[in-house]
Amino acid sequence: MKLKFFIATLLILVSTFVQAENRPILKENFTKAKVGDFIVTSQNKMFSILHVKDKSSDSLVLEEITAPGNKIPRNKYTWREWVENDAPGNTSWVIYHLNTDTGNIDGSYSYTKNTWFKLREDDNFLSKLLSMEFYHVPHSERKRVGPRGASPAMRQSRQIWQPRMIVNGQVIPNVNFEAWKARWPKDGSELAGKLIEVYLPEESDRYPSYFPYWLQISGMIGKAKIRIIESGGDLVSPKPLM
Numbered sequence: 001m002k003l004k005f006f007i008a009t010l011l012i013l014v015s016t017f018v019q020a021e022n023r024p025i026l027k028e029n030f031t032k033a034k035v036g037d038f039i040v041t042s043q044n045k046m047f048s049i050l051h052v053k054d055k056s057s058d059s060l061v062l063e064e065i066t067a068p069g070n071k072i073p074r075n076k077y078t079w080r081e082w083v084e085n086d087a088p089g090n091t092s093w094v095i096y097h098l099n100t101d102t103g104n105i106d107g108s109y110s111y112t113k114n115t116w117f118k119l120r121e122d123d124n125f126l127s128k129l130l131s132m133e134f135y136h137v138p139h140s141e142r143k144r145v146g147p148r149g150a151s152p153a154m155r156q157s158r159q160i161w162q163p164r165m166i167v168n169g170q171v172i173p174n175v176n177f178e179a180w181k182a183r184w185p186k187d188g189s190e191l192a193g194k195l196i197e198v199y200l201p202e203e204s205d206r207y208p209s210y211f212p213y214w215l216q217i218s219g220m221i222g223k224a225k226i227r228i229i230e231s232g233g234d235l236v237s238p239k240p241l242m
Helices: 002-019 025-030 077-083 125-131 152-157
Strands: 036-042 046-054 059-068 092-099 106-112 115-117 136-137 165-167 168-173 176-181 195-201 212-216 224-232
Touching: 025 125, 025 195, 036 077, 046 077, 077 224, 092 125
Parallel strands: 165 224
Antiparallel strands: 036 046, 036 224, 046 059, 059 092, 092 106, 106 115, 136 176, 165 168, 176 195, 195 212, 212 224
């Protein structure tokens, strides 16, 4: 009887593992992006706006504007107004031509330097991130709200941790997120073999969801985190489409 129970349990686990097939979930989501969508990311006191500038059946033109936090006149502008006023204080303003079929960046142009440039392999974070295959993290393994060290039963009773979502300056309450994990490929970079954890809204058609609202890299010194602090749509850039 015990042997039959063990075999039945093993078959269930194998079936669950097979169904939880890894997926390039971020590349799939990028196909849903709309022209004018934008997100604002924060990492180590640096802020970046990623804006969908143009779209075709197999490509996206993405605009990225970066600035240190102490250079952005936040009290004077909203993020949208900051871009529309030529992003004062920015240190980098570039566009990427992203092939949504392959996940590769086929071309890059710098408005800051007024030139086309080839993205270095070490800097090609977005393309590699899109090509990665993530596995879905079940609720039983998700982070929970509350103190650590609780018993397994108490831990499962606590609420699942969710990132905060802000759209057009408004906090959107009660948004549920899905968690996904993957290992960075062993490419010789400082990220090689590191665990990448991302959070995407479950209702992916209601919000800009082509980039994680929370991205965490474990295995670095501490934990590197990228979070989205603002998102929205209908952004119009002052820069011409190259």
